[in-house]
Amino acid sequence: MKKLKQFESLVIHNYEESVFHLPDHSHTYYEMVYIVKGDGEYFINQNKVNYASGDFFIVAPGDSHYFDIKASTHFVFIKFTDSYFSSNMHLTPDDFAINKPEDIMQYKGLREEKIQLDPASQKILGYIIDSICVYDEYKAASLSPTVFHLILGIFGLLKEYISKNIPSDNNLPTDSESIITYIHQNIYYPKALRITQISKEFNIAPTYFGGFFKRNFNISYRDYVNNLKITLLRKRIVSSKQSLKQLASEFGFADESHLANFFKKRMNIYPKELKKNNKKNLLHFPED
Numbered sequence: 001m002k003k004l005k006q007f008e009s010l011v012i013h014n015y016e017e018s019v020f021h022l023p024d025h026s027h028t029y030y031e032m033v034y035i036v037k038g039d040g041e042y043f044i045n046q047n048k049v050n051y052a053s054g055d056f057f058i059v060a061p062g063d064s065h066y067f068d069i070k071a072s073t074h075f076v077f078i079k080f081t082d083s084y085f086s087s088n089m090h091l092t093p094d095d096f097a098i099n100k101p102e103d104i105m106q107y108k109g110l111r112e113e114k115i116q117l118d119p120a121s122q123k124i125l126g127y128i129i130d131s132i133c134v135y136d137e138y139k140a141a142s143l144s145p146t147v148f149h150l151i152l153g154i155f156g157l158l159k160e161y162i163s164k165n166i167p168s169d170n171n172l173p174t175d176s177e178s179i180i181t182y183i184h185q186n187i188y189y190p191k192a193l194r195i196t197q198i199s200k201e202f203n204i205a206p207t208y209f210g211g212f213f214k215r216n217f218n219i220s221y222r223d224y225v226n227n228l229k230i231t232l233l234r235k236r237i238v239s240s241k242q243s244l245k246q247l248a249s250e251f252g253f254a255d256e257s258h259l260a261n262f263f264k265k266r267m268n269i270y271p272k273e274l275k276k277n278n279k280k281n282l283l284h285f286p287e288d
Contacts, residue, residue, distance in 0.1 A: 031079045
């Protein structure tokens with residue numbers, strides 16, 4: 001089964017198609033799916049539900065899913081990693097400190113069925129999705145506090161739905177996909193990502209951890225961590241006002257020179273050159 005990887009913290013896809021472009025697949029990030037129009041069947045973790053205009057689904061890392069389109073369908077996909085919320089922690093209301101967005105995405109009772117919001121919430125959801133798509137059409141949505149708060153609005157609707165419909169013991173079972181969550185939550189803390197530490201966290205022998213990760217995620221552990229760092233760094237270098245010294249400190253590099261050499265080795269350009277020559281372009285890794 002194909003497993004998609006995403007290193008950008010937030011990606012919005014908004015398109016219509018008559019045949020779904022992927023077979024049964026999973027991925028290492030979270031995904032919200034909104035059906036603007038169309039109908040067909042949705043398969044997730046061997047469960048099948050019919051879908052129609054206005055329906056909404058969520059997908060967590062490791063879930064297998066695909067769509068069987070019956071009538072041409074307009075999809076909106078909102079895809080994000082754990083780092084999207086950890087990097088915007090200063091914007092997150094205290095109310096989400098208990099029920100974090102990432103935890104809400106892991107509710108099995110939400111993921112394997114159609115989320116049937118009440119009519120008022122359904123209308124609000126549609127307005128929020130429209131607003132996110134309009135913003136993304138003209139500006140960089142992944143860097144926007146406005147879009148972040150709009151997405152939190154979706155989670156507010158989900159929290160209301162959970163309180164009324166989902167039993168409190170319907171939480172996610174621990175599995176290997178939790179490793180990806182751990183990496184994204186600790187990408188700014190190199191010591192936490194040492195094999196000796198992460199293998200201890202998940203009760204895997206250090207000597208076997210590299211092979212375990214490669215088998216489960218089709219990419220080496222070192223490459224996954226480095227790709228994630230490069231993606232986050234490039235976005236920060238191009239778009240933020242932070243100095244390289246500040247970025248080096250935040251990402252756990254010894255100094256500015258260490259960061260610059262790390263970036264140059266993998267991107268064939270120094271950070272200062274990138275900032276000067278390519279201010280608005282962001283890096284996208286292929287989804288395979």
